[in-house]
Amino acid sequence: MHVTDDKNTEFGALDHIGWRLWQAAQVWKIRFTEGMLAEGYGWYAEARSSVVPYIGPDGIRQSELVRRMGLTKQAVQQLVDDLVKAGIVERIPDPDDRRGKIVRFTSAGIAAQRDADKIKVRIETEMRETLGAEDFDRLYALLRRLIDADESNPGPR
Amino acid sequence: MHVTDDKNTEFGALDHIGWRLWQAAQVWKIRFTEGMLAEGYGWYAEARSSVVPYIGPDGIRQSELVRRMGLTKQAVQQLVDDLVKAGIVERIPDPDDRRGKIVRFTSAGIAAQRDADKIKVRIETEMRETLGAEDFDRLYALLRRLIDADESNPGPR
DNA sequence: TCAATTCGTCAGGCAGCTTGACGATATTTG
DNA sequence: CAAATATCGTCAAGCTGCCTGACGAATTGA
Numbered sequence: 001m002h003v004t005d006d007k008n009t010e011f012g013a014l015d016h017i018g019w020r021l022w023q024a025a026q027v028w029k030i031r032f033t034e035g036m037l038a039e040g041y042g043w044y045a046e047a048r049s050s051v052v053p054y055i056g057p058d059g060i061r062q063s064e065l066v067r068r069m070g071l072t073k074q075a076v077q078q079l080v081d082d083l084v085k086a087g088i089v090e091r092i093p094d095p096d097d098r099r100g101k102i103v104r105f106t107s108a109g110i111a112a113q114r115d116a117d118k119i120k121v122r123i124e125t126e127m128r129e130t131l132g133a134e135d136f137d138r139l140y141a142l143l144r145r146l147i148d149a150d151e152s153n154p155g156p157r
Numbered sequence: 158m159h160v161t162d163d164k165n166t167e168f169g170a171l172d173h174i175g176w177r178l179w180q181a182a183q184v185w186k187i188r189f190t191e192g193m194l195a196e197g198y199g200w201y202a203e204a205r206s207s208v209v210p211y212i213g214p215d216g217i218r219q220s221e222l223v224r225r226m227g228l229t230k231q232a233v234q235q236l237v238d239d240l241v242k243a244g245i246v247e248r249i250p251d252p253d254d255r256r257g258k259i260v261r262f263t264s265a266g267i268a269a270q271r272d273a274d275k276i277k278v279r280i281e282t283e284m285r286e287t288l289g290a291e292d293f294d295r296l297y298a299l300l301r302r303l304i305d306a307d308e309s310n311p312g313p314r
Numbered sequence: 315t316c317a318a319t320t321c322g323t324c325a326g327g328c329a330g331c332t333t334g335a336c337g338a339t340a341t342t343t344g
Numbered sequence: 345c346a347a348a349t350a351t352c353g354t355c356a357a358g359c360t361g362c363c364t365g366a367c368g369a370a371t372t373g374a
Contacts (some may be wrong), residue, residue: 008358011351012328014210014211016277016281017281017293017297017300018182018185018186018189018277018278018280018281018295019184019210020297020300020301020304021178021181021182021185021300022182022186022305023300023304024178024182024300024303025175025178025179025181025182026204027303027304027307028174028178028179028180029175031177031307035192045160046329047329047330047331047338053171053176054171055290061352061355062352063351063352066352071331072331072333073352073353073354074332074333074334074354074355075329075330075331075332076357077353077355078331079330082179083365093351096341097339097351097352098338098339098340099338099339099340099351099352099353100339100351100352100353101352103352118177120173121351122336123174123175124173124174124175126173127303130302130303130306131299131302131303135299135302138173138295139174139296139298139300139303140358142175142180142288142292142295142296142299143174143177143178143180143296144177144342145173145186145288146181146284146287146288146296146320147177147180147181148182149287150184150188155166194343203360203361204360204361204362218321219321219322220320220321220322223321226364227363228343228361228362228363229363229364230321230322231322231362231363231365232321232361232362232363233325234324235361235362236320236361248322250319254320254370254371255321255369255370255371256319256320256321256322256369256371257320257322259320271347282339296329303347
């Protein structure tokens with residue numbers, strides 16, 4: 001599928017830039033999940049973990065989560081419900097808007113987040129060794145350019 | 158999260174190699190889906206489309222699909238069922254093994270595949286223009302290296 | 315030859331989203 | 345200021361995409 005390939009006419013070839021991007025993303029994801037599992041964070045393999053990266057140190061309004069994650073408010077509701085049950089986050093009233101709730105980490109959640117960050121750094125270090133520092137930085141920058149060049153991306157729902 | 162960043166200590170930072178890989182893969186996927194939609198292949202947005210890339214011009218054994226896709230045979234069964242209903246593929250008996258079925262494209266499926274390939278080439282061309290030919294080839298090669306360096310990846314179920 | 319394995323199929327279940335409807339609060343408008 | 349409208353979170357129900365379990369038919373191995 002690669003336009004510079006000889007086999008450009010090959011039927012439904014399973015190698016092209018999209019496939020490689022997807023596979024590389026999978027490699028990262030699998031390693032991260034394994035890492036979290038090894039640290040005893042089994043829940044991180046499940047859907048509710050998708051909320052976690054969006055919660056900063058000061059917490060986040062639930063409606064803001066909805067906007068950034070691109071899910072319905074009901075889906076976010078359920079994900080946050082699960083995290084609350086698991087003791088990772090808690091909902092507190094928004095002092096500025098009595099309709100709203102702020103979702104923020106519990107102390108257990110903060111600990112999990114720190115461990116997650118360590119694993120991310122470890123994976124990045126491994127990949128940096130695999131490619132060499134120079135090539136890793138190239139890859140990192142090229143991905144950014146590809147993402148930024150996309151018009152449809154930057155606007156959350 | 159990028160280990161060379163100044164803000165390496167930032168809490169749960171939402172930018173690291175895994176995030177960029179995922180985002181870039183998303184950019185590709187969204188463009189491809191939009192492209193197929195514009196060509197009238199709405200069904201390609203659904204799960205059953207995940208089977209399609211694995212079906213070559215000669216068809217493929219259903220059990221082989223199971224191995225390569227990493228899903229259960231029941232899941233593959235359902236996906237193929239949907240494609241059969243949609244008239245994209247058909248199941249014919251495997252002449253070499255009377256237990257088996259070969260999944261192959263109908264003429265409608267072949268047409269869809271050709272159109273899909275055109276869109277893939279178009280997206281790749283766009284990305285090549287975005288990055289410049291040289292950098293695109295670098296990215297393409299770097300992704301390959303990252304994927305191949307992964308041990309857990311190459312073995313299908 | 316007959317036990318174990320593989321292949322496709324039918325049935326049922328669960329997770330992760332969806333749409334719909336609703337009370338409580340905020341915001342906009344006449 | 346009052347009333348209409350929009351937003352926020354919640355409850356309920358449904359759909360899709362995968363899963364596990366069980367089975368008959370065909371193949372393979374001892």
